Amino acid sequence: MGVSRTDLFTKEQNGLAQMAKVLAHPARIAILQHLIKTNACINGDLVQELGLAQATISQHLRELKEIGIVQGTIEGVSMSYCIAPEKWNEFKRLFNELFDQLETVDKKNCC
Amino acid sequence: MGVSRTDLFTKEQNGLAQMAKVLAHPARIAILQHLIKTNACINGDLVQELGLAQATISQHLRELKEIGIVQGTIEGVSMSYCIAPEKWNEFKRLFNELFDQLETVDKKNCC
DNA sequence: CTTTCGTATCGCAATATTACGATATAGTCT
DNA sequence: AGACTATATCGTAATATTGCGATACGAAAG
Numbered sequence: 001m002g003v004s005r006t007d008l009f010t011k012e013q014n015g016l017a018q019m020a021k022v023l024a025h026p027a028r029i030a031i032l033q034h035l036i037k038t039n040a041c042i043n044g045d046l047v048q049e050l051g052l053a054q055a056t057i058s059q060h061l062r063e064l065k066e067i068g069i070v071q072g073t074i075e076g077v078s079m080s081y082c083i084a085p086e087k088w089n090e091f092k093r094l095f096n097e098l099f100d101q102l103e104t105v106d107k108k109n110c111c
Numbered sequence: 112m113g114v115s116r117t118d119l120f121t122k123e124q125n126g127l128a129q130m131a132k133v134l135a136h137p138a139r140i141a142i143l144q145h146l147i148k149t150n151a152c153i154n155g156d157l158v159q160e161l162g163l164a165q166a167t168i169s170q171h172l173r174e175l176k177e178i179g180i181v182q183g184t185i186e187g188v189s190m191s192y193c194i195a196p197e198k199w200n201e202f203k204r205l206f207n208e209l210f211d212q213l214e215t216v217d218k219k220n221c222c
Numbered sequence: 223c224t225t226t227c228g229t230a231t232c233g234c235a236a237t238a239t240t241a242c243g244a245t246a247t248a249g250t251c252t
Numbered sequence: 253a254g255a256c257t258a259t260a261t262c263g264t265a266a267t268a269t270t271g272c273g274a275t276a277c278g279a280a281a282g
Contacts, residue, residue: 004268017136054230058231074279078229114237166241170260185249188250
């Protein structure tokens with residue numbers, strides 16, 4: 001017990017939940033926003049910017065990279081991380097799809 | 112050690128992360144979608160619909176209610192849960208705000 | 223070749239989440 | 253009142269997440 005019953009749900013539901021999970025930490029939100037603002041930056045910057053340890057930042061970056069919303073390339077000495085635009089748009093599209101489900105029904109006879 | 116350092120981040124970042132966390136489980140996605148589809152339904156329905164135990168569903172509903180995206184009223188014998196439209200729109204707005212941050216910058220000189 | 227710098231990974235401790243049986247609570251029916 | 257039904261809460265086991273020091277790794281500099 002304690003393990004998520006992913007088998008009970010649709011691929012779409014599991015996928016959305018997985019995406020949401022990546023966004024479900026303020027450090028990762030902050031990392032994404034910083035990447036957007038400065039467009040491509042190195043890990044070192046982030047350690048300065050956020051107050052977390054280098055190991056922790058690296059771990060968050062790995063999670064962001066694993067789901068594909070962030071990509072990293074070797075930039076000379078250090079790493080250069082940035083938003084992966086296609087994946088970003090996919091996130092955007094899927095969340096909009098979820099949030100628009102209510103609009104289309106648009107019932108006011110709520111409790 | 113193990114506890115999220117919410118103190119390091121802005122109110123907005125923590126808020127978004129909190130919202131994402133609620134969406135970060137397929138059961139809760141499924142519950143929201145079911146609530147939208149049938150507009151107001153009882154807990155019992157959900158136990159049939161999803162394959163989870165009654166206690167588990169109730170727990171997920173509580174989390175959804177706690178953040179305010181779902182509201183429940185006593186409907187005769189049972190409970191009637193439904194989407195809280197204002198909060199739903201707030202979610203929608205804040206996620207869009209996040210996802211639109213890239214668009215406005217719109218740089219292609221990515222790594 | 224050794225040192226240095228930037229980043230990734232390991233290992234662990236603290237905490238959080240998930241699931242569910244058991245039980246409590248509250249309303250309805252007979 | 254007693255039985256029944258629907259939902260909430262408690263307690264607990266299994267697992268996942270978070271944070272970080274220590275350490276490994278790899279590229280450039282001396």
